[in-house]
Amino acid sequence: MNVDAILRTKGAGVKTARPDWTVLQAVEKLTEHGVGALVVSADEQRIVGIISERDVMRQIASGGPSSLERSVEEVMVRNVITCTRDDTVNHLMTLMTEGRFRHVPVVDDGLLVGLVSIGDVVKRRIEETEHEAEALRQYISTG
Numbered sequence: 385m386n387v388d389a390i391l392r393t394k395g396a397g398v399k400t401a402r403p404d405w406t407v408l409q410a411v412e413k414l415t416e417h418g419v420g421a422l423v424v425s426a427d428e429q430r431i432v433g434i435i436s437e438r439d440v441m442r443q444i445a446s447g448g449p450s451s452l453e454r455s456v457e458e459v460m461v462r463n464v465i466t467c468t469r470d471d472t473v474n475h476l477m478t479l480m481t482e483g484r485f486r487h488v489p490v491v492d493d494g495l496l497v498g499l500v501s502i503g504d505v506v507k508r509r510i511e512e513t514e515h516e517a518e519a520l521r522q523y524i525s526t527g
């Protein structure tokens with residue numbers, strides 16, 4: 385099972401934030417779409433960072449409510465770990481576990497084409513496990 389299979393099911397749309405937005409604008413978009421992170425990009429293609437609800441919480445804890453007026457650029461994480469369509473779901477699980485994050489943008493030729501969240505990965509793993517169990521049940525009943 386690879387990233388391409390996930391994108392074909394969930395679609396390639398990615399929620400993004402511009403680096404010059406305020407943190408409040410990013411929070412509004414996170415809330416509006418019910419997502420946990422936004423890829424930061426000025427043109428929706430080239431990735432300059434990622435901002436997740438964790439970054440917002442950390443910033444408010446250290447800087448107080450006025451942190452919401454800071455720019456996304458000041459609060460985002462710049463060193464974004466990405467994957468490609470060919471990467472396996474197992475590889476994504478390793479990236480997320482070792483990096484302690486729940487979102488991985490998908491790139492093609494360096495440009496943003498999708499985003500996989502830990503929810504997508506878990507959903508896939510559950511489906512795979514169910515298929516394996518069903519195959520085993522059939523094997524046993526017809527064997």
Ligand code: AMP
Pocket residue numbers: 420421434435436437438439460461463464465466484485486487488489
């Ligand atoms: P998350 O668990 O995805 O909400 O993110 C936890 C922390 O990791 C936050 O500081 C995020 O900005 C950061 N983060 C999320 N995804 C990535 C990623 N793919 N590469 C690097 N950092 C990330």
